[in-house]
Amino acid sequence: MRAIATWLLLLVSLTSAAAEESKVRVGPIDAVLTVPPNVARPPVALLIAGSGSTDHDGNGPQLKPATLKKLSEQLVARGIATLRYDKRGAGGWKKEFGRPEDFRFRDLVDDAASLVGYLRVSGRFSRIAVVGHSEGGLVAILTAQREPVDxxxxxxxxxxxxxxxLxxxxxxxxPRDRFEPIGKAIDSIMAGxxxxxxxxxxxxxxxxQPGMTSAFTEDPIDPLRKITGPVLVIAGGRDHQLVxxxxxxxxxxxxxxxxxxxxDMNHVLVDVTDDADDVASYNQPERPLDPDMIDAVASFIGQGRGDRGEQ
Structure with missing residues (x-):
């Protein structure tokens, strides 16, 4: 198994070295487009990061698991192009975003939708997938409602x-005495x-707080029910942020x-053995992603419009 893993890492390294990587700006959004070599009109995946001021690698100011960078490398090695981008606030707040206090959650959806539009207009890709990680999944659902994706x-x-x-x-x-005032404050913010x-x-x-109200109150379920295209849902048993x-x-x-x-997969998409291993993985950018997750995502993006159902 170790020899196979080493071979796969070498394959990813060689493919990444040969891939065409370019910086892209769509409006105020800075992104990185990576296209696999020798693939005519490949499918492309827009990778949407989770909460916070997360950059195109999937790293924030404190936690640096490089989740999106590793996912991109694996997809490119399988013939799938990727577009990943710096979320608003990553590397500092740009004046083009307006005043921070005027931010609303739908601004994140606007950003993702504009990137989908950029990919479609380019005409370079056979299929467009939107891949959302954590909070990025909510952004992905709302984006897919607005912009047709495959x-x-x-x-x-x-x-x-x-x-x-939260x-x-x-x-x-x-403890209960510390949680109660926080819980009441969250309820109040959710109520506007x-x-x-x-x-x-x-x-x-x-x-x-009005910006947080807009983020706290978006419900993923109703818009997901309205999605008519193919959907893949993946989660892990060692994810301590979700159940x-x-x-x-x-x-x-x-x-x-x-x-x-x-x-065995946790919230940053790697396999862990216990709580300490889980915490450590949030700052281990070299740690490989769950291989079954990668295979499932790559197969789903690359496959034809076949049957849908449980994997």
Whole structure:
């Protein structure tokens, strides 16, 4: 097995070295387009990162798992082009984005939709897939509602409103007396109210709270039900940010979706053995992604319009 893994890494390295990689700017969005060598009109995947000011590699200011970079390398090695981009705020806030306090969650959807439009107009690709990781899955769902795409892939994506998800996560982590004021503040923000002052452990300035309201209240389930194209949902058993009910709710919302549950995969798409290994993996950019996840995503993007269903 080690020899096979080493060979695959060598193959990815050689393919990456030969791939055509170029910087792209679409409006204010900076992106990286990577095209596999010797493939005429390959399929292309728009890779959408999770929450925070995440860059085109899938790295943030503190956590650097390089999730999108590794996924791109693996897809390119399998003949699939990728477009990955810096989310708003990555590397600093640009004046082209307007005032930070005027940000709304749908701005992220606007960005992704404009990139889908760029890929379509280019005429270089046979098929367009949108691949969303974590919060990027919600962006991907809303983008697929707005812009026709050929494939939609949801990687470790929540089935709940983000405000409800955050409350559930914090309730597990904090003692009850510390959680209660935070939970009430999140409820108030979700209701469109301004919390001033906010709890110390939820230090969202009042001016930024309307933007958080827009993020906290987007529901993935109803828009997912309206998606008519092929969908793939993948989640992992060692993901401590989500629960299996999220996975089941997404697959129930689109009963024709393909789905894959990987017992050892965590939230940054690598296999881990325990809690300590899980935490360490968030800053191990060299750590390989789950191979079954990669195979499933590549096969789904590359396949014809065949049957849909459980993998």
């Amino acid at each position: 494939r939609l892939v949801l990687l470790v994506t929540a089935a709940r409103k983000q405000g409800d998800l 409350k559930a996560q914090l309730e597990k982590q904090l 109210q301004i919390v001033d002052p906010p709890p110390v452990e939820l230090a969202i300035p009042p001016a930024m 299996r009910l999220d996975f089941l709710a997404l697959t129930t919302a689109d009963i024709a979706a393909k789905s894959l549950w990987l017992p």
